[in-house]
Amino acid sequence: MTDVKHHGAHGAQDGDRPAVDLSDPTLTRFEIVREGARRDDIEIVTYESQFPHPGSKQEKRIERAIALLFILAGALAMAFLAVYIFWEWEFELGWTLSDYFTPLLGITLGFSLMCVGFAILAWAKKLLPHEISIQDRHEAMSTDEDRQITGQTMVYTVDELGVQRRPLLKGAVALGLAPLGLVAAAPLVGGLIRNPHKNETPEMYSTGFNPAFNNGQLVRLTREDGTPIRPDDVSVGGQMTVFPGIPHGATNEWADSPTLLIHLRSTDAEAARQANAGDPNEHNQDAMWGNYIAYSKICTHAGCPASLYEQQTNRLLCPCHQSQFLITDNARPIFGPASRRLPQLPITVDDEGFFVASSDYREAIGPDFWERP
Amino acid sequence: MKRRKLDIGALPGATAKQLDDRFQVATPLRRLLNKVFPDHWSFLLGEIALFSFIILLLTGTFLTLFYDPSMREIEYEGSYTALRGVEMSAAYASSLDLSFDVRGGLIMRQMHHWAALLFMASIVVHMARVFFTGAFRKPREANWAIGLILFLLGFLAGFTGYSLPDDGLSGTGLRIASAIMLSIPVVGSWISSSVFGGEFPGHLIIGRFYIAHVLLIPGALLGLISAHLALVFKQKHTQWPGPMRTNSNVVGERMFPRYALKQGGFFMLVFGVVALMAGLFQINPIWLFGPYRAAEVSSASQPDWYVMFMDGLVRLMPAWQIDIPIGDGYVIPPLFWPAVVGLGALTTGPIFYPFIEARRYKDKKSHHLLQRPRDVPERTGVGAMALTFFVVATISGGNDVIADKFHISLNAMTWIGRIGLLVLPPLAYYLAVRICLGLQQHDREVLAHGVETGIIKRLPNGRFVEVHQPLGPVDEHGHPVPLDYAGWVVPKKMNRLGALGPAVRGFFYPIEKPAEAPTSPGMPPVQPREERKELTSGGQQ
Numbered sequence A: 001m002t003d004v005k006h007h008g009a010h011g012a013q014d015g016d017r018p019a020v021d022l023s024d025p026t027l028t029r030f031e032i033v034r035e036g037a038r039r040d041d042i043e044i045v046t047y048e049s050q051f052p053h054p055g056s057k058q059e060k061r062i063e064r065a066i067a068l069l070f071i072l073a074g075a076l077a078m079a080f081l082a083v084y085i086f087w088e089w090e091f092e093l094g095w096t097l098s099d100y101f102t103p104l105l106g107i108t109l110g111f112s113l114m115c116v117g118f119a120i121l122a123w124a125k126k127l128l129p130h131e132i133s134i135q136d137r138h139e140a141m142s143t144d145e146d147r148q149i150t151g152q153t154m155v156y157t158v159d160e161l162g163v164q165r166r167p168l169l170k171g172a173v174a175l176g177l178a179p180l181g182l183v184a185a186a187p188l189v190g191g192l193i194r195n196p197h198k199n200e201t202p203e204m205y206s207t208g209f210n211p212a213f214n215n216g217q218l219v220r221l222t223r224e225d226g227t228p229i230r231p232d233d234v235s236v237g238g239q240m241t242v243f244p245g246i247p248h249g250a251t252n253e254w255a256d257s258p259t260l261l262i263h264l265r266s267t268d269a270e271a272a273r274q275a276n277a278g279d280p281n282e283h284n285q286d287a288m289w290g291n292y293i294a295y296s297k298i299c300t301h302a303g304c305p306a307s308l309y310e311q312q313t314n315r316l317l318c319p320c321h322q323s324q325f326l327i328t329d330n331a332r333p334i335f336g337p338a339s340r341r342l343p344q345l346p347i348t349v350d351d352e353g354f355f356v357a358s359s360d361y362r363e364a365i366g367p368d369f370w371e372r373p
Numbered sequence B: 001m002k003r004r005k006l007d008i009g010a011l012p013g014a015t016a017k018q019l020d021d022r023f024q025v026a027t028p029l030r031r032l033l034n035k036v037f038p039d040h041w042s043f044l045l046g047e048i049a050l051f052s053f054i055i056l057l058l059t060g061t062f063l064t065l066f067y068d069p070s071m072r073e074i075e076y077e078g079s080y081t082a083l084r085g086v087e088m089s090a091a092y093a094s095s096l097d098l099s100f101d102v103r104g105g106l107i108m109r110q111m112h113h114w115a116a117l118l119f120m121a122s123i124v125v126h127m128a129r130v131f132f133t134g135a136f137r138k139p140r141e142a143n144w145a146i147g148l149i150l151f152l153l154g155f156l157a158g159f160t161g162y163s164l165p166d167d168g169l170s171g172t173g174l175r176i177a178s179a180i181m182l183s184i185p186v187v188g189s190w191i192s193s194s195v196f197g198g199e200f201p202g203h204l205i206i207g208r209f210y211i212a213h214v215l216l217i218p219g220a221l222l223g224l225i226s227a228h229l230a231l232v233f234k235q236k237h238t239q240w241p242g243p244m245r246t247n248s249n250v251v252g253e254r255m256f257p258r259y260a261l262k263q264g265g266f267f268m269l270v271f272g273v274v275a276l277m278a279g280l281f282q283i284n285p286i287w288l289f290g291p292y293r294a295a296e297v298s299s300a301s302q303p304d305w306y307v308m309f310m311d312g313l314v315r316l317m318p319a320w321q322i323d324i325p326i327g328d329g330y331v332i333p334p335l336f337w338p339a340v341v342g343l344g345a346l347t348t349g350p351i352f353y354p355f356i357e358a359r360r361y362k363d364k365k366s367h368h369l370l371q372r373p374r375d376v377p378e379r380t381g382v383g384a385m386a387l388t389f390f391v392v393a394t395i396s397g398g399n400d401v402i403a404d405k406f407h408i409s410l411n412a413m414t415w416i417g418r419i420g421l422l423v424l425p426p427l428a429y430y431l432a433v434r435i436c437l438g439l440q441q442h443d444r445e446v447l448a449h450g451v452e453t454g455i456i457k458r459l460p461n462g463r464f465v466e467v468h469q470p471l472g473p474v475d476e477h478g479h480p481v482p483l484d485y486a487g488w489v490v491p492k493k494m495n496r497l498g499a500l501g502p503a504v505r506g507f508f509y510p511i512e513k514p515a516e517a518p519t520s521p522g523m524p525p526v527q528p529r530e531e532r533k534e535l536t537s538g539g540q541q
């Protein structure tokens, strides 16, 4: 150990070892490698076989194990191919052989790769000689002189261009290049930027229940398949998800329109009606029809459908971040991260006895944003 | 002159000479091959990240051959019977095809997803090891910063990838992403409208996310990972303190042959584990979620684990809305704080930690020797604090599942999370610092007095004392001369000192003779007990 310390990496620099004559024919290959390492400030301190003598029993044993691993890897790879080619793989309902297709591929491929991995690792760790090498780090590679020279060269380059001395050029370059930079940004920014407030029926504040999308007629509340709804279709205490009765009204094109129609029990309905009447900003006044009330299903927090309705407590729970809204009190948020109530859809029943929205939502639906009035 | 016969043996040498004549590679190549790497298991964590990134590139390229990044509505006609005839986007249909109608497509999809989870996990653990051992100190601050940006990019890559199948879950994720953009003051609605090309969901987002996921983000990752590794190469790896190791050298193995070979084997191992997991464990079964419908969401829909901390922070945030009563009035929704400010601060803030710490300790030196966490209690405390914060936030991201499984009320879970997020990190700091100081003290004790031997001695005055084995020389009274702490493991057990025989090697049967048990000259070796003679009734006296 002490020996090592003296002739460690620093020894490489001390120049206390004789120079190696590479043309010397008696040099072994290892000696050449070691000389090469020395030229890169690496001292190979230990490089010794892990076995007492070449061809020892232990070495043979490890060799056999590694060979076995490689062969096993090959066999598993063949098994993978066999499964891939011959196994039933097309999906069928119920419990079939094809259910095992992917697991079998995984097992054969996984274990095959792992065999190769272990084989290589064993080769490196068990067969190759143990090595300890020490390399110098050379932290302060550049000398002060070098730093000075490089610094001066850079200043010199700038000097020669004479930007400082030629203010006209400085100004001209700026004037010429800045617009060019803007040209590069223009298509990106100009193409992507889109004004959210430009449509005549402003998209941030309107949904599919806006009569403007229905030739000025009131929009019916419909089921997902487009059929209209009569009051009798929702039993007391029941609820139904409804969509605007316009073409594609139930698709993602109208992702802001899904609405929850609830048939409240009469006591709850009375409470809800009173809360509506006392609504400070008057949006919810006269919004109910009978004991029916309709709220936007799009959570005011982050836009998930607030769809879990607890009948006993009249709470609507949003599954995404557990905001809770009190249905009988203007859907006021009572727990969780949502800070704004769910907008209420004013509803009534048309001449044919189907639910319609008496107007669009009177508040912006969905997640909150800066300029919401 | 006679024409010489072609000498096969000299061919490689001759070719090499011709190449060097033209490209002058011999010297730089030798430098490259001659590089010493220190060895420690914790240095493999970064490699796992690298390997899983390679797997992501390979499997991802396969997926692009079948995936159709289009939001066109079509009717599904593939072999998954439960969804046949359902209207869905072409993107979702092609993802279903990848799972059911491309032979071996499912395992590729699952390998890609598992590799992504492994990628993020190994980055986080790698980051923790870099932090707790002080590997980020000068001159490696740049690599620390690159690493954090890699985490952020990985997060974005994961999120965009998760959105591509356009199933029920990913649509919900997109919806939340849009809400997060909307929450940004002043420009929020403009950003969301620009990114989605209109009101959510529009028709463009899948195509845009696709190009980001397969080109822009991987390109940036590739560039940064290359820079990261180039810096490791240039600055050389850090090492633990130990015999022969100093701040100005690297002790280990040269890159070739052994180190590189081990890396290759390790890559195969990681690859194999990912393949095995992909085969055996289902991940993101998109066919169960159905196409995205704005009105539908299943409860307990969880994002990937590395997004959960953000989801948790969003859940725990109280409903504090800021109203700005100017004109029609403006609002900053509560979502803005955890999702925009929080994510931004959590990923960029730590970039400055190396400079803050250097300033605090007035440390301008370069460090190449790692520190044991116990030796820098304050840093370890800060790390424990950050980890605790992350864990509480992540668990809160699944608090509805926990509430459901353990029958706790949801509201209680939220409050536990809120309080935990504030109380537990400082507690973790305090505990970590105390534990570090305790471990330090024990190290110093052993260095001063020696290892406990478990041998109790009775003194002439009747007192019992435990005999300690000194680690170094003793003075004339037989008391150990106190040793200096060297920043590395202090042996604390007798068999670490070689006082007991080493363990016998071999799994089912010993592959070598057990070493002779060491014997003390004062004591004869223990003899096996004589066989007892059977007592027989007959031969009695």
Ligand code: HEM
Residues within 6 Å of the ligand: B042, B043, B044, B045, B046, B047, B049, B050, B051, B053, B123, B124, B126, B127, B130, B135, B136, B140, B143, B144, B145, B146, B147, B148, B150, B151, B225, B228, B229, B232, B236, B237, B238, B239
């Ligand atoms: C794409 C993800 C990443 C890959 C592929 C990667 C890969 C690697 C590899 C292979 C090493 C050398 C071995 C090692 O020290 O473990 C390394 C070193 C390093 N990594 Fe990363 N890493 C990633 C992410 C990160 C992150 C998230 C951080 C921290 C915020 C980070 C900070 C560092 C630092 C400071 C070093 C130098 C450590 C030393 O020399 O001891 N890396 N990285």
Ligand code: FES
Residues within 6 Å of the ligand: A299, A300, A301, A302, A303, A304, A306, A318, A319, A320, A321, A322, A323, A336, A337, A338
């Ligand atoms: S989206 Fe409803 S609580 Fe967050």
